[in-house]
Amino acid sequence: MDAKDILGLPKTPLTAPQEKKSRPQKDSQRKPDGISREVYALTGGLAPLMPAVDVSQLKRRPQSDEKVTWQWLPFTSSARTDNLQLYHWVRVVNGVPPTGDYSFAKYNKSVNVVKYTDEEYEKYLTDPTWTREETDQLFELCERFDLRFIVIADRFPSSRTVEDLKNRYYSVSRAILVARAPSSGDVSGHPLVKEPYNVSQEVERKRALSMILSQTKQQERKDAEVLAEAKRITEARIAARGAEESDMPVASNVSPESNEKNIIPVETVSPSSNVQIPPTTVAPPTSTADDISTLNSLRGMRVYLRTYALEQMVQAASSSAGLRTIKRVEQTLQDLGVNLKPKVPTKSVCAEHLELRKEILTLLNLQKQLQYKEAEGSSHRDGSYVETPGTPKRSHRTGEQDRTFIPDSISFGGERVGKRDQKRKAPAPPSPAQSKRPRKLKASD
Amino acid sequence: MPHTPSLSSPRNQSDVSESAIKLQRLVMGRSTDDPEKKIPNRRLKDVEICVPISYGTISFWLGRKASESQSHKWTVYVRGATNEDLGVVIRRAVFQLHPSFNNPMRVVDSPPFELSESGWGEFEIAITLYFHSDVCDKQLDLFHHLKLYPEDESGPQSTKKPVVVESYNEIVFPDPLDSFFARVKDHPAVIVPRLPASFNLPAPVPIENAKEKKRGDTKDHPLNQWFVNFSEADELLKLATARQQVQAHIVKLRRQLSVIDGLPRPLKPASDE
Numbered sequence: 001m002d003a004k005d006i007l008g009l010p011k012t013p014l015t016a017p018q019e020k021k022s023r024p025q026k027d028s029q030r031k032p033d034g035i036s037r038e039v040y041a042l043t044g045g046l047a048p049l050m051p052a053v054d055v056s057q058l059k060r061r062p063q064s065d066e067k068v069t070w071q072w073l074p075f076t077s078s079a080r081t082d083n084l085q086l087y088h089w090v091r092v093v094n095g096v097p098p099t100g101d102y103s104f105a106k107y108n109k110s111v112n113v114v115k116y117t118d119e120e121y122e123k124y125l126t127d128p129t130w131t132r133e134e135t136d137q138l139f140e141l142c143e144r145f146d147l148r149f150i151v152i153a154d155r156f157p158s159s160r161t162v163e164d165l166k167n168r169y170y171s172v173s174r175a176i177l178v179a180r181a182p183s184s185g186d187v188s189g190h191p192l193v194k195e196p197y198n199v200s201q202e203v204e205r206k207r208a209l210s211m212i213l214s215q216t217k218q219q220e221r222k223d224a225e226v227l228a229e230a231k232r233i234t235e236a237r238i239a240a241r242g243a244e245e246s247d248m249p250v251a252s253n254v255s256p257e258s259n260e261k262n263i264i265p266v267e268t269v270s271p272s273s274n275v276q277i278p279p280t281t282v283a284p285p286t287s288t289a290d291d292i293s294t295l296n297s298l299r300g301m302r303v304y305l306r307t308y309a310l311e312q313m314v315q316a317a318s319s320s321a322g323l324r325t326i327k328r329v330e331q332t333l334q335d336l337g338v339n340l341k342p343k344v345p346t347k348s349v350c351a352e353h354l355e356l357r358k359e360i361l362t363l364l365n366l367q368k369q370l371q372y373k374e375a376e377g378s379s380h381r382d383g384s385y386v387e388t389p390g391t392p393k394r395s396h397r398t399g400e401q402d403r404t405f406i407p408d409s410i411s412f413g414g415e416r417v418g419k420r421d422q423k424r425k426a427p428a429p430p431s432p433a434q435s436k437r438p439r440k441l442k443a444s445d
Numbered sequence: 446m447p448h449t450p451s452l453s454s455p456r457n458q459s460d461v462s463e464s465a466i467k468l469q470r471l472v473m474g475r476s477t478d479d480p481e482k483k484i485p486n487r488r489l490k491d492v493e494i495c496v497p498i499s500y501g502t503i504s505f506w507l508g509r510k511a512s513e514s515q516s517h518k519w520t521v522y523v524r525g526a527t528n529e530d531l532g533v534v535i536r537r538a539v540f541q542l543h544p545s546f547n548n549p550m551r552v553v554d555s556p557p558f559e560l561s562e563s564g565w566g567e568f569e570i571a572i573t574l575y576f577h578s579d580v581c582d583k584q585l586d587l588f589h590h591l592k593l594y595p596e597d598e599s600g601p602q603s604t605k606k607p608v609v610v611e612s613y614n615e616i617v618f619p620d621p622l623d624s625f626f627a628r629v630k631d632h633p634a635v636i637v638p639r640l641p642a643s644f645n646l647p648a649p650v651p652i653e654n655a656k657e658k659k660r661g662d663t664k665d666h667p668l669n670q671w672f673v674n675f676s677e678a679d680e681l682l683k684l685a686t687a688r689q690q691v692q693a694h695i696v697k698l699r700r701q702l703s704v705i706d707g708l709p710r711p712l713k714p715a716s717d718e
Binding site: 221224225228229231232298299301302303304305306307309332333336337338339342343344345346347348349352353355356359360362363366367369370373374377 | 495497576580581582583585587613614615616617618619620675676677679680681683684685686687688690691692694695698699701702703704705706
């Protein structure tokens with residue numbers, strides 16, 4: 001037996017004359033009692049060194065000497081204050097019913113509501129807004145209803161808000177506690193003393209909660225958009241501040257003609273560009289820390305070529321992007337019909353080229369983000385659906401085909417935008433067929 | 446600081462007189478500018494002087510006159526992009542040719558900075574530009590591949606139509622000396638920013654008197670007709686259009702993202718209602 005081998009125990013000899021004995025022995029070793037052969041075989045056919053489950057317990061039947069009957073017997077519970085006689089089924093062993101209290105009686109806990117004497121009330125607990133009677137009533141209700149303030153507020157004779165009642169109760173308890181304590185140090189650890197009930201805060205909190213709860217869907221969406229916008233703005237501000245701070249030591253030794261530098265780009269751009277760039281949601285060229293450090297290093301050179309400067313700036317701008325992203329940027333440039341290296345690299349052309357590259361990087365990043373978010377969202381809701389680009393899931397909305405994903409290679413260049421939309425409409429399934437899916441999704445929420 | 450010309454190095458152009466003039470100039474410069482030279486020249490911060498250039502090669506097939514070793518006649522040059530005189534900025538251009546040429550290092554000390562040769566093979570020409578002392582004491586390297594044979598090999602070569610390859614670029618001098626600025630600020634070959642009127646510049650000191658004999662601009666150059674006209678308008682237009690498209694996409698994506706960001710599941714965008 002391998003197990004005995006491992007343990008180092010002497011093997012049981014299997015000699016010829018003992019074959020008959022050994023066979024039944026082997027049999028029982030092969031198939032232990034209590035579990036079927038197939039199940040035992042699952043363990044590998046070997047007995048575990050340390051059996052996790054006591055095999056003999058697996059099919060234990062009640063001991064033959066015990067006689068169990070079930071009887072309908074009355075019982076009492078220490079939790080009841082009246083003497084109500086209730087009945088239930090009881091497992092009786094050998095004619096002996098079980099002893100002890102009702103097993104659920106131990107769960108009958110109640111709150112220790114403080115009891116104050118008259119003097120104590122006079123000394124510590126008087127309050128202009130609360131009469132003695134009211135306070136007494138409150139405490140009685142608290143005890144009766146185990147500090148379930150909603151119920152208490154409902155039952156309270158004069159109408160008081162839940163916060164008001166809570167405030168009174170907690171301040172009284174606290175005052176009593178502090179008053180009765182031999183020294184202030186003893187009770188300083190007590191939660192009532194450490195964190196007193198703050199009425200105004202509670203009122204505010206509940207008001208805010210109810211506001212959020214009662215928001216309409218529209219408002220919810222608007223809030224989400226505003227928050228996202230705010231987050232983006234703060235992030236942009238932080239980035240700008242970070243860039244500014246790195247810029248500060250550079251800007252500090254600026255001489256009087258420094259503002260000429262700002263005028264130069266304007267001068268070269270406006271007379272030479274015949275194109276009006278619409279100022280709608282155009283982001284002004286933001287210079288990051290990378291840009292500034294590159295510019296500085298360029299200024300350190302006594303002479304350089306415009307193409308060299310552009311290369312450096314492009315490198316700086318794509319420093320955070322991987323090789324694949326850079327390839328995609330170049331692919332996009334080609335799709336847009338723009339030369340990867342400008343044929344006429346004047347100052348303004350290089351500036352525009354750089355900005356275009358940066359914008360393409362932003363675009364690719366946003367695309368990636370959008371894809372991740374959509375994949376996340378769909379995997380949360382429903383594992384079986386996979387969001388693929390181009391499948392409009394919730395297209396029961398009319399019109400907006402542009403909401404569908406922009407596939408990896410943006411089809412620019414030559415194709416008019418209108419055409420693109422028409423092409424997209426073809427593969428989209430008809431809207432009535434779609435209506436089933438969204439409903440299903442809603443149900444699963 | 447000034448570069449002392451060495452009279453001993455072999456040159457294709459005999460310019461012993463030129464170097465003598467240069468020495469004279471330096472001496473003159475030193476004596477007249479003495480009070481100013483004592484104070485180191487100021488550098489104009491955040492100002493850049495830009496010189497747009499065009500450099501490249503024009504190559505003619507020699508046709509009947511072609512031989513095995515000399516099938517093409519070509520010229521390599523560096524000119525102002527608007528054909529203005531670059532001599533105001535560039536002091537010397539050195540063209541490094543293929544080692545199979547005699548004296549592969551060809552030096553050109555005056556504008557127009559060009560070199561003509563004949564040969565049979567295409568190779569890379571290294572052009573090194575040296576600037577005047579008040580411009581920059583560092584040299585600038587350009588590289589150009591000499592092209593003899595046209596792109597489309599259809600049909601016979603023509604002796605009349607050359608193979609022209611030009612590259613546009615701009616030489617940028619950041620933080621230039623104010624003396625340099627003063628000297629070139631009104632020169633057509635150079636782009637300078639406008640300084641406030643009250644700005645104090647030193648009186649411009651012209652570098653060369655002797656150079657006025659030979660004109661340095663290429664406006665009437667014999668190869669003029671083949672020069673490429675570079676216009677940035679086309680490129681700017683393409684870039685602007687591209688930027689517009691990309692920006693429109695970005696706006697759309699941003700809107701989509703902000704909707705998704707705020708909610709557990711995406712809803713319709715507000716514009717749909």
